[in-house]
Amino acid sequence: MTLLTTMAQMDSVTIGLWVTGFMMALVIIGVRVAFAAAGAGFLGLLWIFSARMGFNKGLLVAMKMAGTIPHSKVSTLALSLIPTFILIGFLAYHAGLTRALFKAAKRWVGWLPGGMGVATVFSAAGFAAVSGASVATSAVFARIAVPEMLKLGYDKRFAAGVVAASGTLASLIPPSAILVIYAIIVEQDVGALLMAGFLPGAVSAVIYGGLVIILARTRKDFGPPVKGYSWKERFKCLPGALPIFFVVGIIVVCIYGGVGTPTEAGSLGAFVILCMALYKGMRLKELTGALMETAKLTVMIFTIIWGVLLYVRFLGFADLPAAFSAWITGLDQSPMVTLIFILCGYAILGMFMDAIGMLLLTLPVVYPAVIALNGGEAVTAAESAFGISGVGCSIWFGIIVVKMAELCLITPPIGLNCFVVAGVRPECSVQDVFRGATPFFVADVLTIATLIALPDIVLWLPKLMGFT
Amino acid sequence: MAGSAPVLTDRSPLSLADQVFHKLESLLNLAGGIVILLLVFLATANILGRWLFSLPVNGYVDWVEQAMAFLAFLGISYTQREGGHIRMDILVTHLHGRLLWVIELLSTLIMLAITLVLIYGSSLHFLRAYSIGDSSLDINLPTWPAKLVVPVSLTILALRLLLQCWGYVRAIREGGDRPVGVPLVADAASLAKSEAEAIMGDSDSTNVVEQP
Amino acid sequence: TVWNVSLWGKRRAFTENVEKLADLVDKKTNGDFKLKISYGGLSKAKENLDGISIGAFEMAQFCSFYHKDKNPTITVTELPFTKEVSLAKIADIYKKVYANPIVVKNMAQWNATLLMPTPLPQYNIISKTKPLKSLADFKGMRVRGPGGIMGVLGKLGAVKTGVPFSEVRQSMDSGVIDAAAFAPHAHLATKTYKVGKWATTNLNLGTANCPVVVNTDALNALSKQNRDALLGSVDEAISYYVDNYDNNTTGKYEKAITKQGLTKVTFTPEQTAELNKLAESVRADWIKKYAKKFDSQALFDFTEKLYAQ
Ligand code: NA
Ligand code: NA
Numbered sequence: 001m002t003l004l005t006t007m008a009q010m011d012s013v014t015i016g017l018w019v020t021g022f023m024m025a026l027v028i029i030g031v032r033v034a035f036a037a038a039g040a041g042f043l044g045l046l047w048i049f050s051a052r053m054g055f056n057k058g059l060l061v062a063m064k065m066a067g068t069i070p071h072s073k074v075s076t077l078a079l080s081l082i083p084t085f086i087l088i089g090f091l092a093y094h095a096g097l098t099r100a101l102f103k104a105a106k107r108w109v110g111w112l113p114g115g116m117g118v119a120t121v122f123s124a125a126g127f128a129a130v131s132g133a134s135v136a137t138s139a140v141f142a143r144i145a146v147p148e149m150l151k152l153g154y155d156k157r158f159a160a161g162v163v164a165a166s167g168t169l170a171s172l173i174p175p176s177a178i179l180v181i182y183a184i185i186v187e188q189d190v191g192a193l194l195m196a197g198f199l200p201g202a203v204s205a206v207i208y209g210g211l212v213i214i215l216a217r218t219r220k221d222f223g224p225p226v227k228g229y230s231w232k233e234r235f236k237c238l239p240g241a242l243p244i245f246f247v248v249g250i251i252v253v254c255i256y257g258g259v260g261t262p263t264e265a266g267s268l269g270a271f272v273i274l275c276m277a278l279y280k281g282m283r284l285k286e287l288t289g290a291l292m293e294t295a296k297l298t299v300m301i302f303t304i305i306w307g308v309l310l311y312v313r314f315l316g317f318a319d320l321p322a323a324f325s326a327w328i329t330g331l332d333q334s335p336m337v338t339l340i341f342i343l344c345g346y347a348i349l350g351m352f353m354d355a356i357g358m359l360l361l362t363l364p365v366v367y368p369a370v371i372a373l374n375g376g377e378a379v380t381a382a383e384s385a386f387g388i389s390g391v392g393c394s395i396w397f398g399i400i401v402v403k404m405a406e407l408c409l410i411t412p413p414i415g416l417n418c419f420v421v422a423g424v425r426p427e428c429s430v431q432d433v434f435r436g437a438t439p440f441f442v443a444d445v446l447t448i449a450t451l452i453a454l455p456d457i458v459l460w461l462p463k464l465m466g467f468t
Numbered sequence: 469m470a471g472s473a474p475v476l477t478d479r480s481p482l483s484l485a486d487q488v489f490h491k492l493e494s495l496l497n498l499a500g501g502i503v504i505l506l507l508v509f510l511a512t513a514n515i516l517g518r519w520l521f522s523l524p525v526n527g528y529v530d531w532v533e534q535a536m537a538f539l540a541f542l543g544i545s546y547t548q549r550e551g552g553h554i555r556m557d558i559l560v561t562h563l564h565g566r567l568l569w570v571i572e573l574l575s576t577l578i579m580l581a582i583t584l585v586l587i588y589g590s591s592l593h594f595l596r597a598y599s600i601g602d603s604s605l606d607i608n609l610p611t612w613p614a615k616l617v618v619p620v621s622l623t624i625l626a627l628r629l630l631l632q633c634w635g636y637v638r639a640i641r642e643g644g645d646r647p648v649g650v651p652l653v654a655d656a657a658s659l660a661k662s663e664a665e666a667i668m669g670d671s672d673s674t675n676v677v678e679q680p
Numbered sequence: 681t682v683w684n685v686s687l688w689g690k691r692r693a694f695t696e697n698v699e700k701l702a703d704l705v706d707k708k709t710n711g712d713f714k715l716k717i718s719y720g721g722l723s724k725a726k727e728n729l730d731g732i733s734i735g736a737f738e739m740a741q742f743c744s745f746y747h748k749d750k751n752p753t754i755t756v757t758e759l760p761f762t763k764e765v766s767l768a769k770i771a772d773i774y775k776k777v778y779a780n781p782i783v784v785k786n787m788a789q790w791n792a793t794l795l796m797p798t799p800l801p802q803y804n805i806i807s808k809t810k811p812l813k814s815l816a817d818f819k820g821m822r823v824r825g826p827g828g829i830m831g832v833l834g835k836l837g838a839v840k841t842g843v844p845f846s847e848v849r850q851s852m853d854s855g856v857i858d859a860a861a862f863a864p865h866a867h868l869a870t871k872t873y874k875v876g877k878w879a880t881t882n883l884n885l886g887t888a889n890c891p892v893v894v895n896t897d898a899l900n901a902l903s904k905q906n907r908d909a910l911l912g913s914v915d916e917a918i919s920y921y922v923d924n925y926d927n928n929t930t931g932k933y934e935k936a937i938t939k940q941g942l943t944k945v946t947f948t949p950e951q952t953a954e955l956n957k958l959a960e961s962v963r964a965d966w967i968k969k970y971a972k973k974f975d976s977q978a979l980f981d982f983t984e985k986l987y988a989q
Contacts (some may be wrong), residue, residue, distance in 0.1 A: 065587015
């Protein structure tokens with residue numbers, strides 16, 4: 001028997017494993033992830049079609065099929081939120097919103113033990129309400145908050161760690177590019193997911209803040225409080241930070257006041273912030289720079305989206321997600337244990353991969369499995385394994401898995417947020433930042449455990465709005 | 469990881485080709501950015517028009533869906549030139565000299581191969597829409613322009629990849645650690661730093677990677 | 681023989697004709713011919729015709745309004761004919777239209793043969809405004825609906841407003857749109873009835889045409905026995921579908937709007953006549969628009985006669 005006939009006779013799970021292994025090999029030798037996934041997806045399609053209709057026809061069909069995917073996958077209304085969310089972050093910086101916010105937070109909560117750290121956490125949470133990307137948020141605050149903390153004699157690692165961790169809040173608190181991506185992959189309502197992220201984001205911020213206070217109290221040299229701001233000074237700095245709340249207000253009013261849909265609200269926010277940035281004197285050169293960077297980041301994300309979806313298309317033809325979820329649901333243990341194993345898998349994978357790439361690669365297989373584990377898409381809360389209805393489970397799992405992916409931004413060896421902070425602050429080495437972020441890793445695990453134990457933190461707002 | 473990797477220049481034909489081509493790529497990327505800005509304006513016009521005058525933008529959803537391909541593809545070659553497509557560089561940052569350039573040449577050739585396949589497939593996808601017909605859901609916009617932008621952008625990417633192959637071949641022949649015309653492998657920290665600078669949009673900090 | 685079948689979403693009333701067909705074919709051929717149904721795994725809904733034309737899968741379902749220019753001929757059935765027709769009758773009309781040579785030629789461009797209709801009842805409107813008293817009340821109403829229906833209502837002053845399907849309920853709740861026109865299953869899916877105050881019962885300004893289509897080469901390559909099993913099961917699959925849709929989906933929808941206390945708005949014969957008059961120009965526009973591409977007048981007359989019978 002020749003190799004080709006052997007290949008043609010393999011079952012689809014074996015083919016799927018070979019192709020996935022091939023993709024991992026490409027990723028490891030440094031092929032850009034989007035193209036590694038697209039290449040593996042194409043080879044998989046070629047394999048499957050060749051087995052069905054012979055090599056020559058199979059090659060032609062596989063090439064034609066692969067060629068439909070890039071256009072088809074990006075032409076989706078909901079994905080238009082991603083460039084908008086990225087643009088908002090760039091513009092907010094130019095509008096001076098970030099500095100103003102940090103200044104206000106400093107005067108209001110600076111008196112706490114580790115007060116500047118608490119101020120960083122809460123101003124980052126505020127900035128998260130207009131920024132859609134974690135890495136961008138960390139970069140901005142590394143520039144603004146770290147020097148102030150060092151000046152006050154804060155521990156270098158601690159200061160860097162707070163900033164790296166606070167950046168991750170941007171992906172839970174809406175707007176969030178990664179939640180949109182999740183919604184697209186699992187075909188859930190984007191609005192529901194964005195709403196669901198809000199409370200967990202706030203809970204994360206509170207847990208971070210509490211952690212900072214505890215750390216500052218137990219270790220004397222960590223962070224002295226900043227005292228002596230009068231109430232007058234406190235109120236005086238508020239107007240500068242107000243625009244953020246104004247923008248958040250506009251978005252909320254837009255959605256609930258019947259002015260626009262959630263998809264449109266992001267654009268309206270971007271428009272308002274653009275006007276602010278122009279008013280603050282942003283020049284054409286800066287606008288062009290912001291547009292170039294937004295376009296580049298957008299292309300990067302979209303390329304990985306369609307590249308991975310080409311691989312996912314192959315998985316569809318190989319029927320692999322169904323096989324995986326059959327295996328998962330067939331495991332002889334409690335669903336919760338299985339879920340925790342899945343999350344541990346994410347923690348390990350996330351050590352090496354970036355958040356978006358990781359979710360795109362894994363969700364098409366893992367998501368159906370988790371839904372099946374809970375009892376299926378149409379299951380009621382009472383009959384389900386996790387006590388959540390089918391729709392609720394997909395929202396709940398989305399928030400958990402995004403929090404998981406965010407946690408991976410601060411774990412070594414590849415932790416994008418930590419790299420960014422070290423990159424902006426030459427005085428902090430990457431190791432310093434990772435060391436400083438370690439307590440926040442513990443806080444994140446705590447947060448995830450809380451979200452698993454109390455799904456209502458995630459589901460309360462979406463329920464209130466009539467989703468689920 | 470994302471970010472930008474520095475590309476060195478000199479007066480060789482390779483580097484000149486790289487720089488001229490980079491101008492074209494930058495223009496296309498900016499065009500993609502402008503499409504994003506226009507989308508923001510369109511959505512704002514749609515909201516305000518509907519809210520104030522009961523006059524929504526006719527076919528708003530269709531226009532957005534058609535615009536997506538432009539903003540997703542116009543900058544694809546620029547992003548490759550800047551080293552902006554996500555990759556895992558845990559292995560390549562540990563390699564040096566010829567071995568590194570051989571591996572880089574290999575991965576560039578793999579990218580080129582898949583890009584050529586996609587050019588063929590997406591051209592046919594465009595041709596079907598153009599010759600038989602295809603239109604958007606709400607106001608029947610023709611979809612072929614958006615479908616055409618895919619093979620065109622991918623062709624430009626393929627040319628960029630050819631240039632990079634040329635650069636790596638030269639690097640293999642000449643050896644050394646600092647070839648021109650290809651994205652250098654910076655270590656993760658400096659990559660992140662350049663990304664952070666891009667986010668700030670200012671240049672008051674020190675250089676990303678010291679130039680020779 | 682195994683055929684890949686590309687559907688989208690999840691199994692629902694809308695897909696029961698294909699599920700039943702797969703069942704029947706499997707039984708009739710003792711498992712020799714299987715239809716392997718995939719929900720969204722093989723293609724995006726709007727690219728199902730492309731996938732058929734490429735030969736990536738052998739059978740698929742699509743809706744003609746997704747991409748009118750891919751399939752201009754069958755959009756004739758979506759025109760507002762203002763006739764009260766049962767679901768079984770719609771299925772019958774579609775089947776005859778699919779066999780019309782003009783339509784067959786159009787689909788041949790995609791290397792496709794229309795196998796079986798997925799009939800849907802006429803669309804009706806659910807709205808959250810004050811219950812409609814006269815046709816004039818449509819003035820200024822923001823409605824999400826397909827082209828044919830909006831062509832007529834637009835003449836009464838309604839504003840066509842597009843929002844994504846997934847945002848329909850929330851858009852209506854918040855007032856971005858006042859009303860939405862759907863078939864019963866889509867009203868159930870979007871839960872518009874939870875927000876609305878009234879629902880029309882006999883709008884009769886058109887419905888969607890969502891055929892099940894097969895790759896022509898694959899159909900020709902089937903053994904005679906398998907081919908007979910496939911073609912011979914179509915009628916039974918349709919009647920199973922119609923029965924299920926009428927009793928379960930439409931029934932469930934009617935229960936839902938009654939339970940939520942929606943006011944039922946039924947147009948009088950005079951109002952229907954007025955709507956029909958407005959619809960006339962929509963139909964004439966259709967004929968004119970496609971006159972250059974195919975004999976649109978002949979196809980229109982053919983279809984109109986079927987509706988009139
Ligand atoms: Na955010
Ligand atoms: Na990590």
